[in-house]
Structures are given as C-alpha cells and as structure tokens.
Amino acid sequence: EIVLTQSPGTLSLSPGERATLSCRASQSVSSSYLAWYQQKPGQPPRLLIYGASSRATGIPDRFSGSGSGTDFTLTISSLDPEDFAVYYCQQYGYSYRWTFGQGTRVEIK
Amino acid sequence: EVQLLESGGGLVQPGGSLRLSCAASGFTFSSYAMTWVRQAPGKGLEWVSSISGGSGTIYYADSVKGRFTISRDNSKNTLYLQMNSLRAQDTAVYYCAKGSAYSGNYCFDYWGQGTLVTVSS
Numbered sequence: 001e002i003v004l005t006q007s008p009g010t011l012s013l014s015p016g017e018r019a020t021l022s023c024r025a026s027q028s029v030s031s032s033y034l035a036w037y038q039q040k041p042g043q044p045p046r047l048l049i050y051g052a053s054s055r056a057t058g059i060p061d062r063f064s065g066s067g068s069g070t071d072f073t074l075t076i077s078s079l080d081p082e083d084f085a086v087y088y089c090q091q092y093g094y095s096y097r098w099t100f101g102q103g104t105r106v107e108i109k
Numbered sequence: 110e111v112q113l114l115e116s117g118g119g120l121v122q123p124g125g126s127l128r129l130s131c132a133a134s135g136f137t138f139s140s141y142a143m144t145w146v147r148q149a150p151g152k153g154l155e156w157v158s159s160i161s162g163g164s165g166t167i168y169y170a171d172s173v174k175g176r177f178t179i180s181r182d183n184s185k186n187t188l189y190l191q192m193n194s195l196r197a198q199d200t201a202v203y204y205c206a207k208g209s210a211y212s213g214n215y216c217f218d219y220w221g222q223g224t225l226v227t228v229s230s
Contacts, residue, residue: 035216037154044204044220045146045154056218088154093214096168098144098156 002026002091006101012109019076021104023089028069033092036065036074039103040085048087049074076106084108111135111219113205118224125195125228131188131205131221139163139183142208142215145190147201148223157203158190161212173199195228202226 003026013019023034032052037045047056049065052072062077076083089101117129131143145157158169158179167179178191188205202225206217 030214033214033216037217039154044223045217046220047216047218050209050216050218090154090216092216096166097170098159100154100156103153 001097002029002094002099004089004091004099004101006087006089006104008104009102010105010107012107013079014109015079015081017079019074019079019083019106021074021076021087021089021106023067023072023074023101025070025072025091029072029091030094032068033094034065034067034072035090035092036063037088037090037100038083038085039088045088079106081108111207113207113219113221115203115205115221115224118203118226120227120229121195122230123196123228126191126193127195127226129190129192129203129205129224129226131190133186133188133205133207136207138181138186140211142210142212143181143188144206144208144217145179145188146204146206146217146220147199147226148204149198149201152201155201159208160188163211166212192226195226197228200226200228 007022034052036049039045053065086103114132144159176194202223204223205221207219208215209218
C-alpha cells in the first residue's frame with residue numbers, strides 16, 4: 001500500500017498570500033496518478049487536480065499541481081477567502097487500492 | 110449536471126447490518142466506475158470500495174473486506190453498499206463518488222453529500 005504523508009498539518013496564512021502544500025509518497029506513484037481534493041466543513045470533497053497537474057472542470061487557475069515520483073505539490077498562488085479549507089492528496093489505483101493523505105488545513109492567520 | 114444522492118444511513122447496533130444506496134443522474138451511469146469513501150467524525154478520508162462500470166472488477170479496503178459488499182444496478186442508475194457485522198469503528202459519513210473512468214486507475218470527480226452511519230448500542 002502506498003502511504004501518503006502531507007505537510008504541514010496546518011498552514012496559517014492571510015488572504016492574498018501564496019500557499020504551498022506538500023504530499024510525499026512512500027513509493028513512486030505510477031504515471032502521476034495523483035489527485036488533490038478540497039473539503040470545506042460540512043461539505044463533500046471536491047476534485048481540484050488530477051494527473052498531478054491537470055485542473056478539474058471549473059477549478060480556478062490560481063490552483064496548480066506539480067511533481068512526480070514520490071514528491072508532489074499543490075500551490076495556491078493567491079489565497080481567496082473561500083480557499084480556507086482542508087486539502088487532501090490521493091493516489092489512485094495502485095495495486096487496486098486508493099489512498100489519501102491525512103490532510104493539510106489551510107486556516108486564516 | 111451530475112448528481113449523487115446517498116440514502117440509507119442511520120443508527121445501528123454493533124453486529125448489525127445496513128444497506129446504503131446512491132442514486133445517480135446527469136451522466137451515463139454504466140460508463141463509469143463508482144466508489145464509496147468514508148470519513149469518521151473529525152477524521153480524514155478513507156477509501157472503502159470501488160466497482161467498475163460493468164461490475165466486472167470490484168475492490169475493497171482490508172478494513173471492510175468480508176463484511177461489506179458493493180454492487181450496482183445500471184438499469185436503475187443506483188450504487189449500493191451492503192454493510193454487515195458493523196463495528197463502532199465503521200461510524201462515519203459515507204460518500205458515494207463517481208470515478209473518472211470506466212475502470213482501472215481513476216480519481217473521483219463528483220461526490221454526493223454523504224449519509225451518516227452510526228454504530229452504537
């Protein structure tokens with residue numbers, strides 16, 4: 001099973017600042033089968049990024065994903081007030097298992 | 110517009126059973142894999158089970174294998190999760206999610222609002 005470790009656990013930033021979230025895999029993630037999700041309180045997760053760097057439908061271009069192998073990054077170029085939420089990375093389908101990281105909370109400083 | 114509506118959650122005693130349903134609309138249901146993901150109160154996301162578009166491939170997390178059964182009825186555009194031998198650790202919000210492909214490696218591009226399952230005496 002691929003274990004995903006996200007850092008930091010919590011990120012305290014102000015609106016307009018840049019957010020950089022990290023996701024490290026215990027082994028290489030094949031063909032960049034790595035996704036990022038956003039979850040706000042009381043809501044289901046929403047797909048932001050798939051294939052490590054492709055934005056999902058309707059996702060603003062301030063969200064970008066990068067990385068390969070075992071190290072991946074989600075960047076929010078300029079935080080909007082609606083971006084304060086929990087973010088999860090996910091690897092999909094390796095050995096017919098899907099795993100999520102433990103999440104990074106982005107909170108208002 | 111893709112819509113996923115879960116139902117069937119509730120309070121059940123340890124050792125009991127429950128069947129969750131997820132009614133789908135807004136896309137060709139049989140062309141996509143479907144998945145159940147759960148989230149314990151205050152915790153992160155845990156993948157539970159996935160089924161391909163034609164039900165040919167089915168996968169389970171080790172934590173539920175042998176107790177949960179995923180199925181789908183493509184004629185009714187509905188996904189199911191039969192949960193038996195429930196434990197307190199199964200308490201969670203259960204989300205139905207649409208896969209981004211028919212089978213293989215896929216992420217989850219649309220999610221339902223979730224249904225709460227509470228296992229307690």
